[in-house]
Amino acid sequence: MWLEGSCHCQAVTFGVMARQPYPFNRCYCSVCRKTAGAGGYAINLGADADSLKVRGEEHVHVYQAVIDGAQSPGERHFCKHCASTL
Numbered sequence: 001m002w003l004e005g006s007c008h009c010q011a012v013t014f015g016v017m018a019r020q021p022y023p024f025n026r027c028y029c030s031v032c033r034k035t036a037g038a039g040g041y042a043i044n045l046g047a048d049a050d051s052l053k054v055r056g057e058e059h060v061h062v063y064q065a066v067i068d069g070a071q072s073p074g075e076r077h078f079c080k081h082c083a084s085t086l
C-alpha cells in the first residue's frame with residue numbers, strides 16, 4: 001500500500017510503498033531518545049526504500065551523531081523549519 005506523511009509544517013511531504021500501515025520497528029537507542037525527546041523514537045516502516053518519493057527535500061537537514069569520537073553512519077533526517085524528525 002502507498003503510505004503518505006509529512007513534517008508538522010508540511011514543508012516536507014513523502015510517500016512510500018509498504019506492506020503494512022504501521023511501523024515495523026521503533027528505535028529507542030540513546031541517540032533517538034535524546035534527539036526526539038524522552039518519549040520519542042525513530043520508526044522503521046519496513047517500506048520499500050526504492051519507492052520513496054520526497055517533496056521539499058531542500059527543507060530537510062541531516063544529523064549524524066558522534067559516538068565515542070567517531071561519526072555514526074546513521075542519518076537522522078529532520079525538517080529545518082519545524083524540527084520534525086522524518
Ligand SMILES: [Zn+2]
Binds near residue numbers: 011012
Ligand atoms: Zn516542517
